[in-house]
Amino acid sequence: MTGPAILFDAVDLTLGRTVILDGVSLRVAAGTVHALVGPNGGGKSSLIRALLGQAPHRGTIRLDWPGDGPGTIAYVPQSVEFDRGLPLTVEDFLAVLCQRRPAFLGPDRRMNYGAALDRVGMAGKARRRFGALSGGERQRVLLAQALIPAPDLIVLDEPMTALDEAGIAIFETLLAELSAAGTTVLWVEHDLAQVRRLATRVTGLNRRVLFDGAPLEMLSPERVFDLFSAVPRRTGAERIAS
Amino acid sequence: MSFEALRALIQGWAGAGLLPAGLTHGFLVNALLSGLVIGPVLGGLGTLVVTKRLAFFSEAVGHAALTGVAIGILVGEPYTGPYASLFGYCLLFALLVNYTRNRSNLTADTLIGVFLSVSLALGASLLLILASRVNIHILENVLFGSVLTVDDRDLTVLLVVALGVTALMLPLFNRLLLASFNPALARVRGVPVKGLDYLFIVLVTVVTVASVKIIGAILVGALLVIPAAAARVVASSLRGFFLLSVAFASVAAVAGILLPVQLALPVPSGGAIILAAGLLFLGALLARLFMKGEEG
Numbered sequence: 001m002t003g004p005a006i007l008f009d010a011v012d013l014t015l016g017r018t019v020i021l022d023g024v025s026l027r028v029a030a031g032t033v034h035a036l037v038g039p040n041g042g043g044k045s046s047l048i049r050a051l052l053g054q055a056p057h058r059g060t061i062r063l064d065w066p067g068d069g070p071g072t073i074a075y076v077p078q079s080v081e082f083d084r085g086l087p088l089t090v091e092d093f094l095a096v097l098c099q100r101r102p103a104f105l106g107p108d109r110r111m112n113y114g115a116a117l118d119r120v121g122m123a124g125k126a127r128r129r130f131g132a133l134s135g136g137e138r139q140r141v142l143l144a145q146a147l148i149p150a151p152d153l154i155v156l157d158e159p160m161t162a163l164d165e166a167g168i169a170i171f172e173t174l175l176a177e178l179s180a181a182g183t184t185v186l187w188v189e190h191d192l193a194q195v196r197r198l199a200t201r202v203t204g205l206n207r208r209v210l211f212d213g214a215p216l217e218m219l220s221p222e223r224v225f226d227l228f229s230a231v232p233r234r235t236g237a238e239r240i241a242s
Numbered sequence: 243m244s245f246e247a248l249r250a251l252i253q254g255w256a257g258a259g260l261l262p263a264g265l266t267h268g269f270l271v272n273a274l275l276s277g278l279v280i281g282p283v284l285g286g287l288g289t290l291v292v293t294k295r296l297a298f299f300s301e302a303v304g305h306a307a308l309t310g311v312a313i314g315i316l317v318g319e320p321y322t323g324p325y326a327s328l329f330g331y332c333l334l335f336a337l338l339v340n341y342t343r344n345r346s347n348l349t350a351d352t353l354i355g356v357f358l359s360v361s362l363a364l365g366a367s368l369l370l371i372l373a374s375r376v377n378i379h380i381l382e383n384v385l386f387g388s389v390l391t392v393d394d395r396d397l398t399v400l401l402v403v404a405l406g407v408t409a410l411m412l413p414l415f416n417r418l419l420l421a422s423f424n425p426a427l428a429r430v431r432g433v434p435v436k437g438l439d440y441l442f443i444v445l446v447t448v449v450t451v452a453s454v455k456i457i458g459a460i461l462v463g464a465l466l467v468i469p470a471a472a473a474r475v476v477a478s479s480l481r482g483f484f485l486l487s488v489a490f491a492s493v494a495a496v497a498g499i500l501l502p503v504q505l506a507l508p509v510p511s512g513g514a515i516i517l518a519a520g521l522l523f524l525g526a527l528l529a530r531l532f533m534k535g536e537e538g
Contacts, residue, residue: 097431
């Protein structure tokens with residue numbers, strides 16, 4: 001199965017009196033690596049939360065799955081909140097996420113956590129305490145969990161933030177593998193150089209869509225300057241209210 | 243096998259010298275059985291309580307039991323086991339705290355502090371009103387637990403609660419844990435985060451209430467927290483954390499019930515159980531320091 005296409009149509013999201021997303025419409029083609037870029041507070045993570053059904057929004061978000069039914073969605077958050085001193089190994093962490101059998105009874109061998117850890121360069125660290133890992137290592141484990149089971153759609157929320165150079169190389173390989181397998185990748189990223197190199201398409205988002213197209217074409221210095229410096233224009237209603 | 247037959251069997255073994263002599267007394271066998279039933283459950287659930295940082299909450303639910311007992315006596319339930327009021331009030335208290343926690347801008351500890359204080363004030367006021375109606379010394383049993391008052395009905399309640407909680411906790415263990423790591427990730431993995439949040443609150447509450455008779459309202463929350471805390475100090479994996487917590491809670495429960503009788507100490511069962519758990523915690527801390535010293 002290849003990944004789904006995603007359609008965002010006139011998506012609005014308001015928290016309290018703050019407009020987070022304003023009429024966002026875009027299409028993520030099936031099997032592509034689609035990057036979302038924009039300033040902090042521009043609504044990238046909110047759009048992802050809306051896609052994952054975790055933010056109340058207006059408008060339409062539709063996943064067009066090929067074949068009979070929905071496939072597997074994976075999500076890589078920026079971080080996980082947990083007690084760093086918790087006696088939880090890397091393998092325990094994956095077991096908590098991926099298996100039904102209580103994690104304290106040990107890993108379900110059928111899940112093959114070793115293979116996923118190997119893919120992110122963490123082979124041999126399954127018994128390490130999760131809380132004792134560096135930020136980059138934890139990020140790699142978060143990538144590994146997204147591979148179990150093999151995803152058809154993977155949503156990445158700034159996955160490279162804590163990665164070192166080796167981690168970035170692993171991430172690039174992983175992205176290429178996922179893309180080759182037909183997985184749809186929706187990727188929030190702030191590193192525009194990486195987006196330019198790795199994404200099939202990029203959308204500039206600052207409360208509304210400012211541009212959408214091929215990265216080499218869209219990420220010109222002028223557009224990037226506009227994206228990160230422009231205060232999003234207010235709606236007519238907001239202008240009247242103020 | 244009925245409780246009666248099991249009790250007779252254990253008393254027989256104690257009479258033959260195979261078990262401590264104190265177990266020739268039926269009341270002590272009842273207390274021991276209740277400790278063996280509820281200890282492992284409290285230990286297992288405690289790992290989730292500690293991980294989800296709900297220690298103060300579990301203490302508060304235990305204290306709410308005091309008010310539950312007062313309400314039970316007020317409405318005419320038997321003071322030896324006012325279970326309808328106990329379960330009813332404590333569930334209401336716990337669900338209200340959780341509902342408000344999700345809708346206020348207060349931190350959990352502040353909110354629980356408010357609810358706990360108000361609940362205790364209500365319980366204390368009711369108990370003073372009831373002072374003329376019941377022997378107030380009976381309330382010592384409610385506060386600190388008693389091995390003398392556990393009957394077959396209490397054992398049945400404990401067994402039903404323990405089996406129910408275990409049947410829900412074990413298959414949902416990973417999901418309950420995941421919901422506290424990252425709710426968004428949990429939801430993508432198909433975990434109904436809010437529903438499980440409430441379910442967990444209910445599980446903690448019913449276990450706490452069922453244990454009040456043996457451990458007492460003041461101390462019951464501690465057996466959810468101390469064994470798990472001790473296990474967390476020395477364990478290096480989730481397996482060790484869970485199994486040690488279950489072992490510590492079971493040992494503390496059994497030791498706290500048997501030792502005061504064996505040694506003729508005038509200590510309530512609840513106090514003895516928690517003191518035993520405290521000693522295990524101290525031992526775990528010392529073991530940790532020793533292990534660190536060996537490493538360093």
